Amino acid sequence: xxxxxxxxxxxxxxxxxxxxxxxxxxxxxxxxxxxxxxxxxxxxxxxxxxxxxxxxxxxxxxxxxxxxxxxxxxxxxxxxxxxxxxxxxxxxxxxxxxxxxxxxxxxxxxxxxxxxxxxxxxxxxxxxxxxxxxxxxxxxxxxxxxxxxxxxxxxxxxxxxxxxxxxxxxxxxxxxxxxxxxxxxxxxxxxxxxxxxxxxxxxxxxxxxxxxxxxxxxxxxxxxxxxxxxxxxxxxxxxxxxxxxxxxxxxxxxxxxxxxxxxxxxxxxxxxxxxx
Numbered sequence: 001x002x003x004x005x006x007x008x009x010x011x012x013x014x015x016x017x018x019x020x021x022x023x024x025x026x027x028x029x030x031x032x033x034x035x036x037x038x039x040x041x042x043x044x045x046x047x048x049x050x051x052x053x054x055x056x057x058x059x060x061x062x063x064x065x066x067x068x069x070x071x072x073x074x075x076x077x078x079x080x081x082x083x084x085x086x087x088x089x090x091x092x093x094x095x096x097x098x099x100x101x102x103x104x105x106x107x108x109x110x111x112x113x114x115x116x117x118x119x120x121x122x123x124x125x126x127x128x129x130x131x132x133x134x135x136x137x138x139x140x141x142x143x144x145x146x147x148x149x150x151x152x153x154x155x156x157x158x159x160x161x162x163x164x165x166x167x168x169x170x171x172x173x174x175x176x177x178x179x180x181x182x183x184x185x186x187x188x189x190x191x192x193x194x195x196x197x198x199x200x201x202x203x204x205x206x207x208x209x210x211x212x213x214x215x216x217x218x219x220x221x222x223x224x225x226x227x228x229x230x231x232x233x234x235x236x237x238x239x240x241x242x243x244x245x246x247x248x249x250x251x252x253x254x255x256x257x258x259x260x261x262x263x264x265x266x267x268x269x270x271x272x273x274x275x276x
Contacts, residue, residue: 003074004040004048005270006164006197006231009033009066015058019110024239031235033070039234039243040072046267047074047276049231051137051164052105055079060095067100074276075102077137082106082125083116089128096132102274103135105164114144123155130159135273140167146182153189160191160273165198165233169215172204180218187222193273194223196250196265197231200241207240209252216253225261229270 010017011030022028040048050063050073060078067073078101080088095101108117116122117138129136138161140146146167153161163186169179186192196219199212219228230250234243254262270276 001046001267001271001276002044003229003267003270003276004043004045004232004234005229005274006051006195007036007048007234008051008053008236009036009063010053010059011062015054015056015062017054017059019054019107026238027235033066033073036234036243037070037072042244043247045072045247047072047271049075049077049102049270049274049276051077052079052107055081055107055110057091060101064095064098064100073100074271075274076100077103077105077135077274079106080104080125082122083119085121085124085128088125092128092132092134096134101134102276103137104129105137105139108139108145109141115148117145118148118151123152126152126156126159130156133275135159136161138163140164140186142167142169142179142182146179146186149182149186149192150189153186153192157191160193162193162195162229162273164195164231165202166194166196166215166219168198168202171199171202171207171211171215183219184222187227192223193227193229193269194219195229195231198233198236200237200246200249201233201239203240205240207249209249212249213253216250220257220261220265225257225264226269228265229273230266231270 063076067076080091140163232246237246
């Protein structure tokens with residue numbers, strides 16, 4: 001099974017996305033399932049994980065409705081108000097009944113407080129996820145958030161977490177530390193996974209597999225294939241490339257690894273993590 005473990009949809013007439021505006025150029029429009037389907041067929045993707053694009057119930061309900069009508073939708077990562085545990089508990093009780101709802105994400109990088117995710121109320125809600133065997137996608141944009149992942153893993157050791165986009169390493173500037181040390185510290189926690197996704201938009205316009213190779217190799221060294229998963233980050237990927245380029249260049253970067261490792265990263269890990 002080949003799985004795209006990180007893609008989005010947004011409909012600008014149905015849901016408000018305050019973070020998205022004209023300055024985002026090619027992605028400032030509605031993107032829905034019919035836009036993605038031909039790209040999935042061309043790449044040979046069997047299932048996708050639809051990930052929240054807004055901290056709202058409207059966005060989560062929209063994703064669940066979309067998933068229900070497309071057989072290639074394998075999972076939805078939705079949203080509940082993690083800083084309001086009582087309300088989160090009630091909504092999780094409802095959402096957990098939907099077979100597509102597999103986890104939660106919050107746009108941490110949109111919060112003014114870089115320490116938002118480590119406040120006691122959020123930790124309490126993360127424990128509610130763990131109790132229901134739901135996952136947590138961590139938008140750990142470097143340098144403000146990746147450092148918190150080991151703390152979260154220690155506080156909620158039964159919670160399966162995945163770091164989106166390798167926490168956006170400083171690829172464009174050919175940077176390395178302290179990103180590398182922080183990623184390694186996060187990987188030392190057995191309940192933490194990571195996504196090979198969104199790397200193209202952290203790179204210069206002339207990016208290729210060779211530019212990403214060092215960062216991908218390091219992630220594999222840290223996590224191993226069994227805790228790494230591929231994601232396109234479409235349609236955000238269109239800001240510096242497209243769906244095909246991300247898929248093909250990622251495969252090139254993985255071409256030197258054993259088949260079992262490639263199969264895990266390109267599908268097996270995500271299928272196990274999200275219970276697809």
